[in-house]
Amino acid sequence: MNEDAIPPDTLAKVQKHLERFHLSLEKLQEVSARLEEDMIRGLGKHTHHRAPVKMLPSFVRATPDGTEKGDFLALDLGGTNFRVLHVRVLEEEQKMLKMDSQICTIPQEIMLGTGEQLFSHIASCLGDFLECQNLKEQILPLGFTFSFPCEQKEIDKSFLIRWTKGFNCSGVEGKDVVKLLREAIHKRGDYDLGSVAMVNDTVGTMMSCGYKDQSCEIGMIIGTGTNACYMEEMKNVERVEGEEGRMCINTEWGGFGDDGSLKDIQTEFDVVVDKTSINPGVHIFEKMISGMYLGEIVRLLLVRLTQDELLFKGQTSEALLSAGRFETKFISDIEETDSGVENTQNILTELGLKWDQVDVHVVHLVCDTISSRSAHLCAAALATVANRIRVNRGLDHLKTTVGVDGTVYRKHPYFSKKLQATVRLLAPDCDITFLVSEDGSGKGAAMVTAVSQRLALQSRLLEDSEEEEEDK
CATH class of the missing domain: 3.30.420.40 (ATPase, nucleotide binding domain)
Incomplete structure (x- = not known):
């Protein structure tokens, strides 16, 4: 989509409204460092109950090794x-x-x-x-x-x-x-x-990919909501007995920012989305990233731009003024490479708006800004997790796989590309492969059971052989 199609004067005014959504690499590194602190708080025995990022133990103690059957x-x-x-x-x-x-x-x-x-x-x-x-x-x-x-x-x-x-x-x-x-x-x-x-469905996502690729140790969902899990060292999981081995931790990272730590990057539009949601003050990070809220952030921006006479000659419509009417899937449709312009025209007409070609370009710019911020924030969080695994294991370089699911990741034309490119900048010492999950909550759940059965059998075999040693 061509920004040149927007008159310079209009473009400058539109950009002014959008500048708070553009996060520099330094800011994303800051966000990543804050999440790391919150993850440590969530794992701590005495700090967990106050932590916004809950870091829940899943009791899944291994990923598939290929012998499951x-x-x-x-x-x-x-x-x-x-x-x-x-x-x-x-x-x-x-x-x-x-x-x-x-x-x-x-x-x-x-x-x-x-x-x-x-x-x-x-x-x-x-x-x-x-x-x-x-x-x-x-x-x-x-x-x-x-x-x-x-x-x-x-x-x-x-x-x-x-x-x-x-x-x-x-x-x-x-x-x-x-x-x-x-x-x-x-x-x-x-x-x-x-x-x-x-x-948990995020753990299932990791496990369903883990059978195909045994280096899959992170699961991530970016759909209606967002969450991630990863294999943590048992010695850091203070709320569960035992120091040996690893356990999958369900981060519940959607709650990041619930203690106010993301106030500096929340825009006035994010604040409105939060206040009018069914759970105000809860899941602040998720509300800046996930499919349940992206369409509403775009709608609020389009309303503001229209009121400032930068869109639709200052004329809103009943649909544009109705909460929830601008669906997140519209963002994917509008940003499609070949059919984007036509899709935008159809969507604006459907919303009862009178548009011209400049409006079509401005709407595209708004959608691109919101989906890009989502991908960048998600990348910052994923980089935190990958860097943590690398440092935990004392490695200079980590090679790992992330099992991913969710409509935003699957359906948006550029989201996955932007996310991957930003993760590479924020976690340069991690080589991350992305694998789209096949039915994490179905096949993945079966795989969790298969692995826990394998581990139970292995520990029974160990006990048997120890008893035999004693009998000798």
Whole structure:
């Protein structure tokens, strides 16, 4: 898109509104250093409870090594639908196959009913799926992706902190969701489960890529929300017993800035987006980056530019003045290389705006500014994580892979390129490969279960051989 198509006088005035969104490399390095401090606070035994970046232990103690095999179930509950999958891991072919899956809806009355009703509904759908697949006689391990805020105590113990996303089932908050699921299955009495592994969707993203590429030790999601996880040294995970080995930490980096540490880069538009959101003051970093909010930041900017008569001859429309009407996917459509101009014209017409060619170029510039800032901030956070792994391991140079998912990363035409280029500048000693995840919350959850089963078997074998030594 050509900035020359905008008259210099107009361009200068538009740029004035956009300058707060342009972050210098120095500023991004500062942001990265602040996140590092917050990550250390989140890991600390005595500082964790006050830390905005929660750094939750996932109890996933290894990434795949390629010897995983067998049949697994996965249950993915993160919204009004949930999925049940049967996944087969083939060691010889190094493949993870989705044998079959089924989507079940959760009716409104169950979302707002009792916990007992919810888990009985899940157990019944899981039972139907096993029946269809002729798997009822087998006792298969299950990976359970439960995308709500939980406090995890072990790989198979996870307590719901609070419901989000329109759920409000009574008697579940503060309870172990694995226990509730097992009780519901037990009550039916027609099938049983093997071991259960609770999986965060970001951890699942890392694990689903980790089977294909065993150097994958970071998972990142940039979609409706944003988050990342990575393999941390156990000696730094102060809230979990043990010094040996590593554990995957779910950073919950969306909460970065919740203590006011990002005030200097928050623009007036970010402040409005935060104030009018359903959770003001919470997830400040996420609100500058993720798909749920980018469209709204653009809309607020377009309204301001129109009021200042720099767009649409000063004429807004009802749609442009309505919160949420400028969707984040419009940004991707507007920035498309070949069809961008036509897409912009169609979107502006759909929003009831009278536009000319200069308006089309200005709107493109605004979208590019907002999506670029998102990519740059995300890069700063990812650089923090990669640099931390490198320093943790005492390496001059780290070669690692990031498993990535999320609509913003997948669908935006330039986001991934900008993110990768900025990470290279901010983490010059890290050579990072990016791998787009295949179904982190399904296949990834199955892989978490496969790895935890492998580790349990290995430690059993160790114990057996130690006992044999003693018997001699």
